[in-house]
Amino acid sequence: MKQFLKSAAAPVLTIVLLAACGNAGEKKGSSTDSTASPAAHNHEAMQGSEVTAASVQLKDDKLNAVYQHYVHLTQALIKGEAKEARLAGNAIETGATAVKGGEAIKAAAAKITATSDIEEQRAAYSTLSNEFILLVKKAGMNNGELYVDFCPMALNDKGGYWLSNNKAIQNPYFGEKMMTCGEVKETIQ
Structure with a gap:
């Protein structure tokens, strides 16, 4: 009986997690083709992020380099x-030394660089993102727009x-586990 309950709980937990997240990325108008694999969508979305990143320019050149x-x-x-x-954390840590008010970003990036545990990196990323969002809002944009995304889970x-340069949700806190969990909370122009 216990074995049956354990095996029945896993699908229910998955459904609850997906329902709690609400698949906000799909509701927010992300284009999904039901015939394509999730990996294909993720690859396309990541390529789009890299191209769009080049078209985003912050008013502060040093902060733009860190971006x-x-x-x-x-x-x-x-x-x-x-x-x-x-590697990216190390580059942020180095670049943040030149950014006015970049001390908190530098400290969070140092935590990311110091560990190879992805969950610890994600926790430090949260602090880094909160501070980075504040600096980006303060600096302003020369070109493009950025989206402040939020995952409640x-x-x-x-x-x-x-921060994202793409309206489609790609969740850095869960990755493949729940790629589209989250929603756009704000647009920075």
């Missing part, structure tokens, strides 16, 4: 690549924000 590494970090976390996240249901 390029932030995109790299976000993509590494989406893909679950701890080694790439460490990140960090044990505390929630987590991140």
Whole structure:
């Protein structure tokens, strides 16, 4: 009987998690083709993020340079690549020294660089993202727009924000587990 309950609980838990998230990425108008695999959609969305990142330009050149590494970090976390996240974290840590008010970003990036545990990196990413969003809002945009995304289930249901250059949700807190969990909360222009 216990074995039956354990095996029945897994699908129910999955349904509850998906319902709690609401698949907000699909509701927000992301284009999905039911015949294509999720991996194909993720690959296309990631390619779009890299192209769009080049078209986004912040008014603060030093912060703009750090932003390029932030995109790299976000993509590494989406893909679950701890080694790439460490590389991007190191670049952010270095670049943040030149950014006025970048001390908190530098400290969070140092935590990402110091660990190879993807979940610890994601926790530090939350702090880094919160601080980075504040600096981007303060600096303003020269070109393009950024989206402040939010996943209510990140960090044990505390929630987590991140910046994206694409309206389609790609969740760096869960990656493949729940790629589209989250929603756009704000647009920075």
